[in-house]
Amino acid sequence: MSRRRQVYEGKAKVLYEGPEPGTLIQYFKDDATAFNNQKKGVITGKGVLNNRISEYLMIKLGEVGIPTHFIRRVNMREQLIKEVEIIPIEVVVRNVAAGSIAQRFKLEEGTPLPRSIVEYYYKSDELGDPMVTEEHITAFGWATYQEIDEILNLALRINDFLSGLFTGIGLRLIDFKVEFGRLWEDEDMRIVLADEISPDNCRLWDARTNEKLDKDRFRRDLGNVQEAYAEIARRLGILPEAGPRDLKGPETMQ
Incomplete structure (x- = not known):
């Protein structure tokens, strides 16, 4: 090699x-x-x-x-x-209460949310990936308002498509995290989905039993990861x- x-x-x-x-x-x-x-x-x-x-x-x-x-x-x-060029923002789309949102708002895990909720986190291991707002993102120059609009639109489209795809194989898409980047081609730039989409960054539960089939099995020592x-x-x-x-x-x- x-x-x-x-x-x-x-x-x-x-x-x-x-x-x-x-x-x-x-x-x-x-x-x-x-x-x-x-x-x-x-x-x-x-x-x-x-x-x-x-x-x-x-x-x-x-x-x-x-x-x-x-x-x-x-x-x-x-x-x-x-x-x-990776935009240093983790975009989390939540459909069902689980993980940190359940803890923050004292929601019972598994409770469907009123609608899909999109959250932004600044990519920084040193700072613990803090949650940020659009104001933080634009003020610190991580992305423009136009880029945030494009990212939000893409994230919701991804959620709609994946929710249907996973429903078709007996899974519930509880939430997921994605990253986006700027792809430069000649003089043109567009926002594209980057990183990965896998059970590492998606919460996926069996639709019938609610068995967790994602990284929560590692986080919570459930075994059989x-x-x-x-x-x-x-x-x-x-x-x-x-x-x-x-x-x-x-x-x-x-």
Whole structure:
């Protein structure tokens, strides 16, 4: 395997230089973190499953007109993506009370919200990803009002499409977190969906039993995390033929 230069390493993924200018290779790790990196672990095969799940969902979103950074899957753990300028805002769309919103407003977990609620968080591990408003975002120059409008529109369209897709396979989309980036092509810029969409950043419950099939199984020590991710892949019809397996990661050029 040829040596490639590492561009960035996050909690769940590594980015390497791509084969062509304006591209990157996104490598999915098995590492798992929760509570702003306070809890750490390894879930064997998670990277393989998240790669396949995110590929599938990015393709489906692209088919309904959602622009994304995804180009194609390279292998079991890697994707070729377009290089974008990440907007440092995590966008959370909530349909049902769970996690922090249930705690903040003393709502019983599983309570449907009056309507889908969109929240913004500043991407900063050091600060604990604080919740921010549009005023913070524009005042600090993270995004313009026009970009926020585009992000909000895309987030709600993603929510509508994914809610229907998951309902069709017996799952409830409780909430999810997405990131967006600026894609520059010649002199034009557009906002595109970036990062990933997987059980790492979606809360997915079985529609009949409300069993959690996402990273909450890791956060809350519920066990069978890999099995839950595999169940999502199975329902989507994309479980790898050989099942999840550990693959040696690409070497890093110093």
